[in-house]
Amino acid sequence: MxxxxxxxxxxxxxxxxxxxxxxxxxxxxxxxxxxxxVGLIRERARGFKKTFDQLGVTSQVAYASKAFSSVAMVQLAEEEGLSLDVVSAGELHTALVAGFPREKIHFHGNNKSEEEIKMALNEQIGCIVVDNFSELFLLNSICEELQRPISILLRVTPGIEAHTHDYILTGQEDSKFGFDLLNGQAEQAIEFSLQSNHIQLLGLHCHIGSQIFETTGFILAAQKIMKQLNIWKEQINFKAKVLNLGGGFGIRYTSEDEPLPAAKYVEEIVKEVQSQATSLGMEMPEIWIEPGRSLVxxxxxxxxxxxxxxxxxxxxxxxxxxxxxxxxxxxxxxxxxxxxxxxxxxxxxxxxxxxxxxxxxxxxxxxxxxxxxxxxxxxxxxxxxxxxxxxxxxxxxxxxxxxxxxxxxxxxxxxxxxxxxxxxxxxxxxxxxxxxxxx
CATH class of the missing domain: 2.40.37.10 (Lyase, Ornithine Decarboxylase; Chain A, domain 1)
Known part of the structure; x- marks a missing residue:
């Protein structure tokens, strides 16, 4: 038992x-x-944060509130010093009612409405994760209308899909999420963002899967993105301050499941990003992650x-x-x-x-x-x-x-x-x- x-x-x-x-x-x-x-939630949150601190890496650990969102849960996340991911006006409203610090809220989603974008801008949240050109253009026009700046990450599909024990290396072009890393779309989105008067592009975001029991997929994603960032640094003078490698860290549901400790995921991710930054002569970006299931x-x-x-x-x-x-x-x-x-x-x-x-x-x-x-x-x-x-x-x-x-x-x-x-x-x-x- x-x-x-x-x-x-x-x-x-x-x-x-x-x-x-x-x-x-x-x-x-x-x-x-x-x-x-609650004690187990605290233990998991502190496990992620402590490992980043021990490794001396600037980071954000954002609770993916889609896993379980309530006022009390959001307040618990704040107590543990987490940031917060939301994917709808409802989740954002829950965070606001809970009194969560706006600057630590990240807004995700592939089809944010005009009303949701205006809500996020008016509440001056910390970051919007932009998913497609339609959203990028709409966001820019609303920023101009409201005369409000916003920090963003661009979500990219790095060609890695990982679930449980398996990972698949594919083109990943057929996805409802994100800009493809290699077909030119991500570069176009970066160039548009850099030219905007209201958008501050912090870096890139990716999410490779869920219930992942190994680190291979995260390592491959970090390799591909860092190498592409090095190309963009030379070609279009884009230097990413933030690399968000998402969530998907597995948990044990039954005796067949063998997840890794939180620290292991963080250690391997940090090790690979540091290795790539050193070999490519790049500055080390902040590393953000988004645990949801693995916290609650x-x-x-x-x-x-x-x-x-x-x-x-x-x-x-x-x-x-x-x-x-x-x-x-x-x-x-x-x-x-x-x-x-x-x-x-x-x-x-x-x-x-x-x-x-x-x-x-x-x-x-x-x-x-x-x-x-x-x-x-x-x-x-x-x-x-x-x-x-x-x-x-x-x-x-x-x-x-x-x-x-x-x-x-x-x-x-x-x-x-x-x-x-x-x-x-x-x-x-x-x-x-x-x-x-x-x-």
Whole structure:
């Protein structure tokens, strides 16, 4: 049995997180319930930042808030000295309500609206990551209209795609994101930015994939970008102050996953960029990274109450919980794998293998196939690990199921940070319709 962060079995034989008994959390806040181990989030954030500091490299570690965005989470990121990535007006508004320092906010996205760009400029955020020519031209015109300057990074596709244990070296021209590094588009975008009176081009950004368990892809991306930057330094006098190598650092969902420590990713990235800068005679750029899942993914646990069961003789046994694809759509979308235990009886002997079904009216609403468990009955508490990233942020109201509450736990204290939706919340935006009768 593998536990994460501060999770352990307490003297009552229950699963405990952050010093708080999960059975008490379920009684107090109901289920389904997202529980975040704040101590583990802090540990991960400090691991990234400490390594940069030890290596003496100017850096920014920006939390990719798409993984899990809430006012409390943004405030926690600020406490740990992180910058913040947002990808919509909603995420930016959340950051502003949380009081996050505007100068440390980076705005991403491949289709920022005119309203979103104006919002970012009026709030004087730190940086916009520009994704395409359409956005670049629109941004420049809005800057002129509002007479506001803005710092930007240009997102490029370096021809590296990495996922889990694999990486693929391709042209990468067919992507909805970024300027191709080698077909001339990135250079055109750089030249336009350098000529603008309102845009300050800080450098380049790339993102090569997600759930990456090795450093090869990051090293290859750094090599390609640094060599191209050296060419541009000579040809168009462009010197990048910042190189943002994105995120995608993997976490452990199941025993099959073998991620690297945060420090290892940082060490290898810094080593390669320094090596390239030295060999090419370039100044060392600031290095920015964007961890999201790797900060909050395995810090999150979802608690469910077990309900009905169905046994198909000689095939399988289904055990249903009071949530499902409405609070964790990743198994249905990506065939994502998870591990789980009975939170109220984690030490009981394993007696059977069951499949955990959600309550949505979809055959595909299955959370875990073939999970070893003790004999479970109605009212038992199931804890599904590593649901902290893209659980709440991708939750939905399918079948008009209310979204769960979110609780932070740390040092024996629990704090409600997102209220559970009510049935009235589900209809608060609805308007009545009464057909007009012609007389």
């Amino acid at each position: 593998h536990f994460y962060g501060t999770s352990k079995i307490n003297d009552k034989g229950h699963l405990e997180i952050g010093g708080v008994d999960t059975t008490i959390l379920a009684q107090k806040y109901g289920t389904p319930l997202y529980v975040y181990d 993914g395995d810090a999150g646990t979802t608690l469910y109450e077990i309900g009905s069961q169905k046994e198909v003789p000689n095939i399988r046994k289904y055990v249903a919980v009071d949530g499902g694809m409405s609070d964790n759509i990743r198994p249905a979308l990506y065939d994502a794998k998870y591990e789980a235990v009975l939170a109220n009886r984690p030490l009981d002997e394993i007696e059977e293998t069951v499949s955990i079904a959600g309550k949505c009216c979809e055959s595909g609403d299955m959370l875990i196939w073939d999970l070893p468990l003790p004999k479970a009955g109605r009212g038992d508490l199931l804890a599904v690990f590593c649901t902290g990233a893209y659980g709440y942020s991708m939750s939905n109201n399918y079948n008009r199921i209310a979204r769960p509450a979110v609780v932070f736990v740390e040092d024996g204290e629990d704090t409600l940070v997102v209220k559970r939706e009510t049935l009235d919340d589900l209809v608060k935006q609805d308007l009545p319709y009464k057909k007009k009768v012609c007389k």
